[in-house]
Amino acid sequence: MTVKTTNPIFEKLGMKYPIVEGGMTWAGTGVLAAAVSEAGGLGIIGTGYWHGEDVRREIKRAKALTDKPFGVNVMLLSRHIREVFDVIIEEKVAVVATGAGDPSPFLDELHAAGIIVMPVVPSVSLAKMMEKKGVDAVVAEGMESGGHIGMLTTMALVPQVVDAVDIPVIAAGGIGDGRGVAAAFMLGAAGAQMGTRFLTAAESEVHPNFKAKILKAKDIDTIVTGNLLGNRARVLKNKMAKSFVKNEVNELQKEKPDAEAIEKLESGTLKRAVQEGDKDGGAFMAGQISGLIHDEKPVAEILEDIWAQATDLMGVENTTK
Amino acid sequence: MTDAEIFDKTKEILVDQFDLEDDEVSLTTDLTNDIDADSLDLFEVLNRVEDDFDIKLAVAEDIKTVQDLVDKIKEQLAA
Ligand SMILES: Cc1cc2nc3c(=O)[nH]c(=O)nc-3n(C[C@H](O)[C@H](O)[C@H](O)COP(=O)(O)O)c2cc1C
Numbered sequence: 484m485t486v487k488t489t490n491p492i493f494e495k496l497g498m499k500y501p502i503v504e505g506g507m508t509w510a511g512t513g514v515l516a517a518a519v520s521e522a523g524g525l526g527i528i529g530t531g532y533w534h535g536e537d538v539r540r541e542i543k544r545a546k547a548l549t550d551k552p553f554g555v556n557v558m559l560l561s562r563h564i565r566e567v568f569d570v571i572i573e574e575k576v577a578v579v580a581t582g583a584g585d586p587s588p589f590l591d592e593l594h595a596a597g598i599i600v601m602p603v604v605p606s607v608s609l610a611k612m613m614e615k616k617g618v619d620a621v622v623a624e625g626m627e628s629g630g631h632i633g634m635l636t637t638m639a640l641v642p643q644v645v646d647a648v649d650i651p652v653i654a655a656g657g658i659g660d661g662r663g664v665a666a667a668f669m670l671g672a673a674g675a676q677m678g679t680r681f682l683t684a685a686e687s688e689v690h691p692n693f694k695a696k697i698l699k700a701k702d703i704d705t706i707v708t709g710n711l712l713g714n715r716a717r718v719l720k721n722k723m724a725k726s727f728v729k730n731e732v733n734e735l736q737k738e739k740p741d742a743e744a745i746e747k748l749e750s751g752t753l754k755r756a757v758q759e760g761d762k763d764g765g766a767f768m769a770g771q772i773s774g775l776i777h778d779e780k781p782v783a784e785i786l787e788d789i790w791a792q793a794t795d796l797m798g799v800e801n802t803t804k
Numbered sequence: 805m806t807d808a809e810i811f812d813k814t815k816e817i818l819v820d821q822f823d824l825e826d827d828e829v830s831l832t833t834d835l836t837n838d839i840d841a842d843s844l845d846l847f848e849v850l851n852r853v854e855d856d857f858d859i860k861l862a863v864a865e866d867i868k869t870v871q872d873l874v875d876k877i878k879e880q881l882a883a
Contacts, residue, residue: 588862608844612850
């Protein structure tokens with residue numbers, strides 16, 4: 484059997500590589516997303532809790548750099564979600580990706596505007612619910628990933644989601660080179676999504692301290708904050724991450740643990756890492772694959788090298804050459 | 805479908821999903837605190853409820869007790 488390395492959605496978008504840059508709040512800027520799309524992948528702008536006009540600014544930065552389609556990742560729990568969707572529809576963005584939450588209330592208007600919708604799913608049941616609601620694809624993301632995470636590993640989650648739904652499944656979490664991309668296809672995925680690998684791209688606008696921390700990281704250098712209380716997030720170890728975990732343990736020993744107080748510890752810390760490179764106080768969200776990443780190079784080279792290795796391993800023709 | 809029938813069917817799903825005894829599920833049972841359901845468990849329950857009742861639910865965060873769930877099902881069955 485030959486491996487199928489594309490899917491109808493990627494074909495419609497005219498992508499050269501079946502590789503997506505996962506939306507990353509603060510880190511996934513319009514410049515990085517444009518670089519990924521321009522090079523033939525699918526770039527996605529991260530927007531977190533932004534206002535509509537902030538989202539528009541990044542979309543415009545991306546459009547100035549590429550005519551290729553790109554996506555926007557939205558935070559459905561944001562207070563500004565209505566204005567964010569208005570901007571996305573006005574700007575005719577090609578793809579909407581979502582992290583936590585349920586995009587289905589917005590599905591009809593997004594589809595009417597011709598926008599492809601692909602939520603991240605942490606489990607089989609959520610993937611099935613999303614398929615029933617009519618989304619176009621799902622991103623099955625394992626807990627190896629950087630950022631907010633679920634409970635399952637990519638290796639275990641992806642094939643189970645693939646078996647459960649008929650829409651394209653994009654594998655994410657722990658993918659950093661051609662071996663990872665090939666593995667994603669072996670698990671039945673119809674595409675691969677990476678976050679951490681793109682953080683050290685030449686076009687990535689994260690603070691030099693952030694890039695240096697990933698380049699220096701070893702396999703064991705990430706930790707999960709919010710495991711006991713709050714929201715689980717994988718970050719590179721530093722003072723902030725370690726004290727966060729200690730605070731969780733202390734809070735749990737109290738008679739009435741206050742989960743909200745713990746959640747507040749996270750507030751603003753990703754921005755501090757991305758924009759200020761605050762070594763002790765920032766949340767340097769990154770995945771377990773950080774230890775595999777040793778170089779800063781242009782997005783086009785990252786994609787080219789990864790796809791050359793992946794096609795070689797899978798024994799399929801590299802038609803991009 | 806009567807309220808009692810909705811409750812019974814919901815209870816069946818919960819008993820099966822969480823390996824409970826019948827008498828461990830009542831309308832006041834709190835899914836998180838009494839059954840220790842995590843967010844992934846809740847999606848599993850919602851997905852089964854959708855299939856078994858042939859309804860669509862939002863991935864709502866405001867379902868705390870069995871009563872909340874039964875109310876949501878009733879609302880969707882009536883819709
Ligand atoms: C710094 C950072 C921020 C992220 N922010 C978001 C986000 O806002 N929304 C989201 O759905 N995923 C977010 N992610 C997850 C990525 O989109 C992607 O799925 C993940 O990084 C894949 O795993 P990898 O890091 O092992 O490649 C973030 C990841 C990182 C590293």
